[in-house]
Amino acid sequence: MNESFSLQSNDVIVFVFAGAVVLIFLFGFIIYFIFSYKKKQTEYLDNQKMLNEKFQQELLQTQLEIQEQTLKTISQEIHDNIGQVLSLAKLNLNTMPATNDEQLQQKITNSKELVSKAIVDLRDLSRSLDTDYVQQMGLVRAIEYELELIRKSGTMETQLQVEGVAARSDKQKELILFRIVQETFNNIIKHAEAKSIKVNVYYNPNEVVLMIADDGKGVDLNPLNEQNNSRFGLGIRNMHNRAKLIGAEFSMHSSLGNGTQVKIILPNQNNNHENKQ
Amino acid sequence: MFDDFPHSFYYSSLIIGAIISIFFLLKGIIAPFNLLSLLIVITLFSESIAKLLSYGFRQNNSIVYHFFVPIEYLFYVLIYTRFFGTTPWKKALFISFIVLVVLEVINTLFFQSLKRSNTNTLILEAIFLVVISLFYFKGIRNNLFFASLLKEGAFWFNASVLLYYSLNILIWGFHSLKVYQMKRPPIIIYDFNLIISGGLYLIYSLSLILAYVSFQNRGKYES
Numbered sequence: 001m002n003e004s005f006s007l008q009s010n011d012v013i014v015f016v017f018a019g020a021v022v023l024i025f026l027f028g029f030i031i032y033f034i035f036s037y038k039k040k041q042t043e044y045l046d047n048q049k050m051l052n053e054k055f056q057q058e059l060l061q062t063q064l065e066i067q068e069q070t071l072k073t074i075s076q077e078i079h080d081n082i083g084q085v086l087s088l089a090k091l092n093l094n095t096m097p098a099t100n101d102e103q104l105q106q107k108i109t110n111s112k113e114l115v116s117k118a119i120v121d122l123r124d125l126s127r128s129l130d131t132d133y134v135q136q137m138g139l140v141r142a143i144e145y146e147l148e149l150i151r152k153s154g155t156m157e158t159q160l161q162v163e164g165v166a167a168r169s170d171k172q173k174e175l176i177l178f179r180i181v182q183e184t185f186n187n188i189i190k191h192a193e194a195k196s197i198k199v200n201v202y203y204n205p206n207e208v209v210l211m212i213a214d215d216g217k218g219v220d221l222n223p224l225n226e227q228n229n230s231r232f233g234l235g236i237r238n239m240h241n242r243a244k245l246i247g248a249e250f251s252m253h254s255s256l257g258n259g260t261q262v263k264i265i266l267p268n269q270n271n272n273h274e275n276k277q
Numbered sequence: 278m279f280d281d282f283p284h285s286f287y288y289s290s291l292i293i294g295a296i297i298s299i300f301f302l303l304k305g306i307i308a309p310f311n312l313l314s315l316l317i318v319i320t321l322f323s324e325s326i327a328k329l330l331s332y333g334f335r336q337n338n339s340i341v342y343h344f345f346v347p348i349e350y351l352f353y354v355l356i357y358t359r360f361f362g363t364t365p366w367k368k369a370l371f372i373s374f375i376v377l378v379v380l381e382v383i384n385t386l387f388f389q390s391l392k393r394s395n396t397n398t399l400i401l402e403a404i405f406l407v408v409i410s411l412f413y414f415k416g417i418r419n420n421l422f423f424a425s426l427l428k429e430g431a432f433w434f435n436a437s438v439l440l441y442y443s444l445n446i447l448i449w450g451f452h453s454l455k456v457y458q459m460k461r462p463p464i465i466i467y468d469f470n471l472i473i474s475g476g477l478y479l480i481y482s483l484s485l486i487l488a489y490v491s492f493q494n495r496g497k498y499e500s
Binding site: 018023040 | 414417418421426427436439440443444447448463465466469
């Protein structure tokens with residue numbers, strides 16, 4: 001074989017160099033691919049999460065709208081229908097001729113009082129459920145009104161303290177905030193065995209802080225944090241979700257024997273002052 | 278049998294790969310990794326025949342590769358057909374196989390006879406596989422096929438195909454251009470080939486293990 005056919009050392013160097021370049025390039029490509037894939041995957045997952053959150057918010061918004069509509073309908077029914085029937089019944093009782101039978105007269109008087117109480121209670125309930133009425137009153141007055149109803153029931157003492165200049169925020173936000181407060185009051189009435197409820201509302205320049213505290217038996221919050229704990233967790237999760245919907249923070253602190261404290265912080269209030277101390 | 282590192286490494290890797298493949302074939306590994314397992318076993322069988330011819334019978338063993346390359350490429354086509362899953366890709370892959378077979382026949386008849394290495398076909402096979410693996414990478418990225426890329430056998434398989442066959446283009450290209458006419462070709466080129474081939478079968482084994490583990494986990498979640 002001719003000497004010219006033998007492989008020169010330069011050719012070997014070229015081969016090794018070319019091999020090294022190809023290897024480095026390919027490893028570089030694979031590493032780039034891995035990072036690029038992870039980046040795209042992260043973007044995709046973030047996007048999915050965002051879409052899911054948006055969907056959940058829209059779903060919750062729809063649920064709340066339906067709920068408000070239902071409450072409004074019930075409120076109107078109570079006011080226009082049941083309220084009218086009871087007023088008619090009261091009128092009938094008032095126009096009943098006087099009788100000498102003392103026992104019967106006493107029964108009529110008792111019935112009149114019961115019907116009057118039912119009319120007042122139903123009117124209160126109707127107002128409490130009525131979206132427009134709550135929105136017209138504003139958050140503080142609506143809470144005051146709810147506390148007044150609780151106090152009138154005679155089951156517990158109530159206290160409301162407002163600090164700062166009350167500013168009206170978005171009506172829809174106020175309504176949702178009020179529904180959270182109502183849900184908290186319902187929980188206290190149903191489960192807390194409390195003697196008093198204390199509500200503090202702090203109007204700061206950039207946020208409203210709402211604190212509700214009771215002196216009831218308290219609750220162990222650990223089971224509430226467990227996933228799938230539908231028995232305890234659903235109501236609180238709903239309150240969390242509602243707060244999230246309006247951009248508020250919801251927190252709850254409680255332990256057995258030490259009552260329960262709920263704190264809601266709603267940031268970015270509009271500066272539409274109500275001039276209320 | 279072999280006292281040099283490249284040969285020992287290559288054959289050890291191939292034997293390890295074949296043992297793992299047989300184990301997973303018996304365990305019922307799912308497609309297309311059962312095809313990869315079969316390919317590794319067939320490769321060991323083919324290499325054994327080639328060695329028997331050259332060491333046992335002192336014969337030229339190039340004939341083995343003239344038959345093995347199309348068979349090997351058919352397996353890759355079947356594997357990638359499963360990976361891509363779409364009809365246009367299936368058609369394209371089978372057309373590429375037919376092209377390779379036709380060119381192998383032409384190459385054997387007119388350029389590289391059965392007694393010579395079929396480097397032209399090897400280069401063509403390598404080019405096809407590099408292109409396919411790049412498209413598969415594109416598919417993986419565009420469709421985000423896997424939750425965890427590095428835990429997927431398909432990713433490691435594809436990465437090793439890209440690496441190995443890109444280097445194969447270089448090796449066999451260099452072989453065709455420079456080494457082909459030499460009586461005593463430089464050993465470095467073959468050593469390099471043996472080492473990357475050994476690496477290929479080790480990564481194939483890894484991808485089989487990952488595919489099996491992934492399949493088992495999926496089975497657990499589904500049940």
